[in-house]
Amino acid sequence: MKFTPLNETCYYFDAVVNIGYVHHGDQGMLIDAGIDDSIMRKVLKELKANELPITHLFITHAHADHYGGAHFLQKKHDITTIAGKFESAILQHPTIEPLYLFQGNDPLPELHNKFLEGKPIQVDRVIGEGEHTIDGFTFTAHLLPGHSYHQLAMQIDNILFAGDSYFSEAQLEKHKIPYITDADLTLESLLRLLSIDCDGAVPGHGTFEKDFNQTVEKNIACHEEIMGWLVKYITNAKAGVTHETMVSDMCAHFAVENSMLSSWLLYRTAVTAYAVGLIKRGKIDHYMERNIWKFRNIQSQPN
Ligand SMILES: [Zn+2]
Known part of the structure; x- marks a missing residue:
């Protein structure tokens, strides 16, 4: 320290x-x-x-x-x-x-x-x-x-x-799916960060940077990439995908292995945050089926 x-x-x-x-x-x-x-x-x-x-x-x-x-x-x-x-x-x-x-x-x-x-x-x-x-x-x-x-x-x-x-590049790489509660709000906050005029920033994890905008841009790119993957994944699941399967498949895709309940709960929140962000953007739809929370492509909704 x-x-x-x-x-x-x-x-x-x-x-x-x-x-x-x-x-x-x-x-x-x-x-x-x-x-x-x-x-x-x-x-x-x-x-x-x-x-x-x-x-x-x-x-x-x-x-x-x-x-x-x-x-x-x-x-x-x-x-x-x-x-x-x-x-x-x-x-x-x-x-x-x-x-x-x-x-x-x-x-x-x-x-x-x-x-x-x-x-x-x-x-x-x-x-x-x-x-x-x-x-x-x-x-x-x-x-x-x-x-x-x-x-x-x-x-x-x-x-x-x-x-x-925002997170340092090393943190983004380490966590693979960063802990967030809402991807849409996260991206809004990152854009707000880019407009703050100051002499530099200290993130919670990482080092002080005078020009921290580049790191903020990397955060934006990371979240957009994850959301892009999730839209494709849900679009490919023609019969819709359950929340539970989505959490499991997304963790598998990004090579996240949770052996403890506590860390899985954090990732469940993060994965859900991306789905919530996509619902807010009108990119995916969510619905209930036999008491299971499911997600599907917006085009696959019945008229
Ligand atoms: Zn925190």
Whole structure:
């Protein structure tokens, strides 16, 4: 984990899950908190070694790898915690994440793990998109849904802390089917990212780039390619395809092998997100047949 300066006030901890830091006088704000106590211990040690204050925390979205270290931080320091609406509900009641992934059923014990559920935290300021001044920090919160319901990227001192609104090329290659909740919203958010004027961006996973538009374009191309494949796949299934088979076939096509329920649930959501995006675009149709949720080509609908 490398503590990297970006300009006079902005830094980031370059790690598996990046953590931003902004220093204004006697105040210091972390952007995201890493996955657990041990990550936060390292962050606090580094800030202390550099004699930098820690007074505020901003959480981009309520995924455990971005807020899991926040409980420990709140225990050790008097922190003002800021998060977007909706995401803040999950931060305060983290069981909601395994609950929604498990389609609303009470999660099985194995789903209560640190990758899907952090410890609950207190949120002091719940915000929406737009300009905000909170104590010594003036920033713009950009609403970028599609990966998480109300994800907010923070633009401050001309640096964009983007959360998971886009992924590094390496992440795209690693996951093959990136985790999203709605492909249509994801693409809208990526286009919005291209219009943000700033000196560079820190993604949740990957490295800071001055010119991050190329990486955003690669994200767009990746999602379009997956959607293109899915339309062809559904078009070729003349009798329609069940949701379950679509998840299995798409994972097989992209060489994704899930041996654990928890990782399969994430991929099920991602595959469904592409189908949802195509329904919204009017490219495929969905229907019920003998209590099975199915998808078909738009042309194969009866008149
Ligand atoms: Zn995330």
